[in-house]
Amino acid sequence: MVAEGSPSVGELGEPFAMSAPAISKHLKVLERAGLLTRVKEGKVNRFRLNPELLEEAGVFVAELSGLWQRRAEAERGSAASEEARGGSGLEPESAGRKPTESDEVLEDYLL
Numbered sequence: 001m002v003a004e005g006s007p008s009v010g011e012l013g014e015p016f017a018m019s020a021p022a023i024s025k026h027l028k029v030l031e032r033a034g035l036l037t038r039v040k041e042g043k044v045n046r047f048r049l050n051p052e053l054l055e056e057a058g059v060f061v062a063e064l065s066g067l068w069q070r071r072a073e074a075e076r077g078s079a080a081s082e083e084a085r086g087g088s089g090l091e092p093e094s095a096g097r098k099p100t101e102s103d104e105v106l107e108d109y110l111l
Helices: 009-013 020-032 051-084 101-110
Strands: 036-041 044-049
Touching: 009 020, 009 044, 020 036
Parallel strands: none
Antiparallel strands: 036 044
């Protein structure tokens, strides 16, 4: 809806079973994150998407998804290997693992 124009808080809340204060709270979080920009038109608050930051967030989510997929695959392989040797395969995930490029990217975003 925001991608199609500049909806008001009420218009954004229509499809959801949430109170107006709850919708406002969520919009404030998105606004603080820079994903939305508030535009006042008299007494009405309207919101616009920040497409550049949204694209950046999409890249981050894709990188994070790749990181978790690689970790899950490594854990499955490690657990299977450990079970074949008679162990439980429940060692900490970071044990003996070298940081990857995705780890560094994630660390940059989190710091």
